[in-house]
Amino acid sequence: MKKTNNMVVPWLLLLPATVLLAAFTHIPAVMTFINSFYRTPRGNRPARFVGMDHYSSMLSDPVFMAALKNNAIYALGTVPAAIALSMLMAVIVNSAIRGRALMRMSFFLPTVLPMIAVANIWLFFYTPGYGLIDQFLGLFGFHERNWLGDPDTVLGSLMVLAIWKEAGFFMIFYLAALQQISPTLSEAAALEGTSRWYFFRRVTFPLLMPTTLFVMINAIINSFRLIDHVIVMTRGGPDNASTLLLYYVYNVAFRFWDTAYASALTVVLLAVLALLAFVQFGVLDRKVHYK
Amino acid sequence: MNSWTGWIKGALAGVAMLGAGAAQAAPVEINFYYPVAIGGPVTKIVEDLIARFEADHPDIKVKPVYSGTYPETISKALTAYRAGQPPEVAVMLSTDMYTLIDEDAIVPFDDFVRTDEDKAWLEGFFPVFMVNSEHDGKTWGVPFQRGTTLFFWNKDAFKEVGLDPEKGPQNWDEVVEFATKLTKREADGNVSRWGMQVPSSLTSYWLLQGYVAQNDGKIADETGTQTRFDSPEVVEALQYWVDLAHKHKVMKPGVIEWATNPKDFFEGRAAMITTTSGNLTNIKTNAPFPFGVQILPEHKKRGAPTSGGNAYIFNGVAPEKQEAAFQFVKWLSSPEQAAEWSIKTGYIAAREDAWATDAMKAYVAEFPGALVPHEQIPYMVPELSTHENQRISRVIDDAIEASLTAKKEPAQALSDAQTEADRILEDYRD
Numbered sequence: 001m002k003k004t005n006n007m008v009v010p011w012l013l014l015l016p017a018t019v020l021l022a023a024f025t026h027i028p029a030v031m032t033f034i035n036s037f038y039r040t041p042r043g044n045r046p047a048r049f050v051g052m053d054h055y056s057s058m059l060s061d062p063v064f065m066a067a068l069k070n071n072a073i074y075a076l077g078t079v080p081a082a083i084a085l086s087m088l089m090a091v092i093v094n095s096a097i098r099g100r101a102l103m104r105m106s107f108f109l110p111t112v113l114p115m116i117a118v119a120n121i122w123l124f125f126y127t128p129g130y131g132l133i134d135q136f137l138g139l140f141g142f143h144e145r146n147w148l149g150d151p152d153t154v155l156g157s158l159m160v161l162a163i164w165k166e167a168g169f170f171m172i173f174y175l176a177a178l179q180q181i182s183p184t185l186s187e188a189a190a191l192e193g194t195s196r197w198y199f200f201r202r203v204t205f206p207l208l209m210p211t212t213l214f215v216m217i218n219a220i221i222n223s224f225r226l227i228d229h230v231i232v233m234t235r236g237g238p239d240n241a242s243t244l245l246l247y248y249v250y251n252v253a254f255r256f257w258d259t260a261y262a263s264a265l266t267v268v269l270l271a272v273l274a275l276l277a278f279v280q281f282g283v284l285d286r287k288v289h290y291k
Numbered sequence: 292m293n294s295w296t297g298w299i300k301g302a303l304a305g306v307a308m309l310g311a312g313a314a315q316a317a318p319v320e321i322n323f324y325y326p327v328a329i330g331g332p333v334t335k336i337v338e339d340l341i342a343r344f345e346a347d348h349p350d351i352k353v354k355p356v357y358s359g360t361y362p363e364t365i366s367k368a369l370t371a372y373r374a375g376q377p378p379e380v381a382v383m384l385s386t387d388m389y390t391l392i393d394e395d396a397i398v399p400f401d402d403f404v405r406t407d408e409d410k411a412w413l414e415g416f417f418p419v420f421m422v423n424s425e426h427d428g429k430t431w432g433v434p435f436q437r438g439t440t441l442f443f444w445n446k447d448a449f450k451e452v453g454l455d456p457e458k459g460p461q462n463w464d465e466v467v468e469f470a471t472k473l474t475k476r477e478a479d480g481n482v483s484r485w486g487m488q489v490p491s492s493l494t495s496y497w498l499l500q501g502y503v504a505q506n507d508g509k510i511a512d513e514t515g516t517q518t519r520f521d522s523p524e525v526v527e528a529l530q531y532w533v534d535l536a537h538k539h540k541v542m543k544p545g546v547i548e549w550a551t552n553p554k555d556f557f558e559g560r561a562a563m564i565t566t567t568s569g570n571l572t573n574i575k576t577n578a579p580f581p582f583g584v585q586i587l588p589e590h591k592k593r594g595a596p597t598s599g600g601n602a603y604i605f606n607g608v609a610p611e612k613q614e615a616a617f618q619f620v621k622w623l624s625s626p627e628q629a630a631e632w633s634i635k636t637g638y639i640a641a642r643e644d645a646w647a648t649d650a651m652k653a654y655v656a657e658f659p660g661a662l663v664p665h666e667q668i669p670y671m672v673p674e675l676s677t678h679e680n681q682r683i684s685r686v687i688d689d690a691i692e693a694s695l696t697a698k699k700e701p702a703q704a705l706s707d708a709q710t711e712a713d714r715i716l717e718d719y720r721d
Contacts, residue, residue, distance in 0.1 A: 042393050063689075127551060128543065129560055143481050149492075149545030151696050235493050238546040238692035254366050256682040257390065 029270075036264035040257070047260070054264035064265065066240045067248040070155055074244060075223040077159045078166065082219055083212065085167040090174030091200070104175075111169040119232035122161050123148075126233075148234050151241035158242055161229055166222060170215045177211040178204070209288045213280065220276055224269065245269050319615040320352045324381035326364040326600065327357065329569045329636060336635050344622050351615045361600065362681075365390070368605070372396045377605040379616040382435050385423035385601040386676040386684070389515045392426060393678060397603045399429035403617035412621055415642040422513060422673035424601055432601030433624055434641035436632065438568045439595050439664055439671060440501055442588060446581040448473055448484065448562040459563070459583050463505070463531060463590045466563070470541035473562035486541035488561040489532065490552040491695050496675055496687040497596050498565060501587050502528035504594025504672045510687075515677045516719045520687055521702075521709040529701040531590075533694045546692055553577075567598070568664045572637045575660065584660050586667040593670035599638060639664045677712075678719040686711045 036054055041047040058064045093104045110118065125132040126147040134144045147157045181204065189199045227247040230236060236243035236251070249269060253262035323341070327333045334357055341353045358364040361384050368381045369391075377396065391397045404413050413430065420434040446456035452472045460466040470486025477483055489498055496510070503510050508524020511517065519525060535542040543561075553570050555561040557577050565587065566574075574582060587595045602620045604613055622628060626644040630651040633640035640646055646655075646665060655662050677683045690708035693699040699707070 127554075128545075129555070130558060141479065143479075146543060146545035146547075149543075149547060149696070151698060237492060237688075238696050239689050239698060241696075251685070255362055255685075256679065257369065257394070258679075258682075 032263045032266050035260050036267050038260050040260040042257075050260075054261050055268075057261075058264065058268065063240050063243060063248060067243045067245045070241070070243055071224060071245045073155060074159060074162075075220055077156075078162045078223050079216060079219040081159075081163045082166040082170060083215055085163060086170035086215070087174050087208070087212075089167060089171045090178055091204075093171070094175055094178045107171055108168045110165045110167075111172075113165075115165065115226065115228040116232055118161070118165060119229040122229070123233050126157055148242075149238060151238050154234055154238065154242045158229060158233065161233075162223070162226070165229075166219060170219065173211050173215055174208060177208050181207050213284055213288050216284075217277060217280055220280075221273060224273060245272075318350050318352045319611055320354060321379035321612055321616050321619065322354045322356055323619070324356050324358040324364055324368055324378045324383075326359060326361045326382060328361055328600075329638075333636065336632070340623065340628060340632070344619060347622070348618060351618060353619055369394060369396060372605060372607060375607065377607050379608050379612050380602055380604055380620060382600045382602050383432075385420075385432060385434070385437070385597075385599060386674050386680045388423060388426060388431050388601070388676060389678045390680055391603060392431060396606055397431055398606050398613065399431050400433060400604065400617070400620075401429050403604075403614065409621070412625065415626075415644055416624075417641055417643065417668055419597060419668065419671045419673060420641045423597070423676050426515065432603045433620060435600050435602040435620075435624060436636065436638040437597055437599035437641050438638055439597055439667055440498060440565050440587060441568050441571065441663055441667070442563070442565055442585050443556065443574060444563045444583045445556065445559065445578075446583055448559070448580075449583075456581070457583065459585045460588050462588050466588050467535070467539050467541065470535070470563060471539060474541045482543075484559060485543050485555075485561045486563060487535055488542055488547055488552055488555060488564045489535070490549045490566060491546045491691060492548045493688055494684065495691045496684050497598055499525070499529060499532065499687070499691055500596040500672065500675060501565070501594060502532055502590075504596065504670070505587065505590040505592060506531075506594075507591040509672075511675050511677060513673065516716050518675075518677065518683065518687075518709060518712040518716070520690065520712060521706045526702050526705055529691065529694055529705060532691075533697075533701055536695060537697060545696055556582075568639060569637050571660060571664075575658070584663050586663060586670065593667075595667050595671050597671045597674050634661075639668075677716060679715050682715055683712050686715070 035047075037049060037051060038047040039045075039050050039053075089107045093100055093107060097103075128134060128146045128149070129144045131147075133147065134142075138144070145153065147153050185203055186199065189203065194202075224244070224246060227244055227250065230242060230244055230247045231250075234242045236247055245265070246269065249262050249265045252258050252265060325333075325337060334355075337355050341355055344353060345351065356378065358367050358381070364381060365383045365387050368378055368383065371377050372394070383391070400413065404410055413433070416424075416434050420437055421430070424430055424432045424434065442459060444459050449456040449469075454469060454472065460469045466487060473484065473486035474482060475484040491498070500510050503525050506524045506528045508522055508528065509519055510525055511519055536544045543555075547555075549566075552561070552564055552566055553574060556564045556574070557579065559580075571584065574584075586593065602623065604616045604620065608616075623632075624641070626642060626648050627650070629640045629642055629645035630648040632638065633645065634650060634654045640651065645651060675684060675687070686708050690699075690704040693704045694701040698704075
């Protein structure tokens with residue numbers, strides 16, 4: 001009697017979480033995987049097993065290839081920059097300077113704003129001719145540029161926005177980590193007469209590595225996950241120059257209604273993310289110094 | 292949630308009827324999904340109309356549901372349909388007709404049109420608007436809010452460069468000629484005013500269609516299974532558009548946003564623009580200078596695209612609800628209401644008898660610009676509408692963007708687009 005009780009209670013406690021996870025995470029994930037091998041059913045045409053067709057047609061899908069390339073550039077551009085910037089900001093607001101609270105707040109502000117609102121504001125910044133950026137550059141004699149309407153500048157323009165938006169959030173983690181570092185280390189270093197840069201490079205930076213790993217994984221996931229600004233500012237254009245993977249999945253699923261192909265694309269997206277996480281944990285984790 | 296409240300209401304109504312033995316039936320309740328694609332107090336206008344409809348039809352209750360943009364509306368409606376809870380009526384793009392038919396989500400109007408009055412109502416729409424509403428000899432939607440593109444010019448800028456401010460350019464060559472005069476280049480090479488601007492962010496195929504119609508061509512067959520992107524008329528039309536930016540250098544290069552285009556016009560940074568007729572009221576309110584508006588300039592002939600939303604009745608709901616939905620749609624698109632909707636929103640009233648109502652006559656007398664879209668109706672062509680329309684329109688939009696940003700030659704971009712469209716539409720050909 002007592003034994004069954006022991007078994008029932010934990011399962012009951014687990015039940016709410018299990019039901020939610022199964023209903024909204026595990027079953028959809030498995031269904032997505034299965035659906036990716038079938039053709040999208042439509043009205044009078046039932047789903048039909050097509051095997052790897054969706055996966056092989058991806059290779060000849062120019063928009064998918066463009067999205068893959070764009071997303072790689074986007075991740076490589078935004079992740080290191082956001083990490084470097086957030087680390088820099090954290091070091092600045094961690095030091096005893098005047099107006100520290102104000103600086104902390106202003107660095108963190110972009111994180112608080114909703115992405116949709118931010119994207120609409122930046123849409124104005126990038127307006128050719130009379131937008132904020134062109135007006136500012138005009139002071140120095142630069143010509144007007146169609147930032148979001150030119151395939152050569154559109155992705156870069158979105159990346160700048162993403163870095164600005166993300167860095168403040170990651171700064172919080174670095175700030176917390178910096179405050180964990182014992183002041184005795186800097187006092188000892190000061191006695192030894194080390195330069196500030198040397199101290200940062202040999203002491204602070206290594207001690208921040210666990211945070212950096214955490215931040216990096218989050219930043220990479222975000223670079224594949226956040227597409228609100230793409231929808232608001234460019235809708236993937238011009239000519240797919242700013243189409244990111246998830247935005248393409250969204251288009252295929254909810255505009256083109258080709259849910260089966262969208263499932264296949266989702267599987268690829270998840271595989272890419274899983275691979276990246278695996279590499280980071282597997283390779284970098286060994287180099288990270290935990291206390 | 293809806294089904295539960297509906298079930299409870301139904302049960303309660305049943306109990307009430309049993310108890311009282313009353314003959315009075317509960318009103319039929321229908322859901323009406325509608326998008327908002329323009330400025331103005333659209334929600335209020337819709338609610339006013341529904342209140343008047345319900346006063347006229349005490350046996351029907353209409354529940355208006357604001358459903359976001361056009362793409363959001365079809366997403367919501369189709370998702371609801373798949374979940375077995377479709378709205379009875381929804382306003383969605385006329386070009387989504389094939390998608391809705393392929394999903395088996397809508398029913399044709401023909402089953403509801405029984406009386407002579409019904410027939411007269413259905414025949415009252417302008418034929419050009421009906422092309423995007425008919426398939427296989429049946430009517431699948433009726434025009435509710437339709438638009439076209441119009442040509443606007445800044446009269447002050449015309450005076451400044453010595454052009455007659457009362458006369459806009461009448462053909463392709465005049466557009467180039469006027470635009471060349473109107474383009475203002477500063478000493479450092481910076482352009483402070485462009486002669487001509489045509490928006491080219493998403494749904495730019497719509498503007499291309501205007502050029503193609505003027506060039507006496509067709510962007511697609513009306514079967515919904517065959518596009519003509521690589522035909523010479525289409526290539527020439529796109530070439531003309533691209534030349535405005537790259538050869539004549541009278542249009543801002545790159546992709547021009549829909550929203551930025553009228554703003555550039557107000558700021559005096561674009562002297563002539565093409566934009567949707569839905570912007571008529573916006574420009575009338577916000578242009579700080581006298582402006583002219585006219586139908587699109589011609590080439591081989593006049594031509595202009597149509598656009599906008601149809602009202603559709605959904606499959607998978609009870610017949611009496613579909614019947615109520617039909618009554619609602621019919622009432623909504625009858626002359627008086629069509630005129631009122633057109634005056635308050637700026638959409639084109641889609642039937643001639645709406646233009647003959649007193650309200651419309653009074654409005655046109657006060658604001659003659661409102662007549663320009665009507666003047667263009669004889670030259671209009673149906674909007675690009677195919678199976679998998681969202682996908683096909685994206686393919687042609689991409690081709691236009693690639694050409695305007697000089698990544699591809701128009702002929703190359705359009706031939707690539709045709710290949711892709713053929714691949715997508717192959718499944719739908721017999």
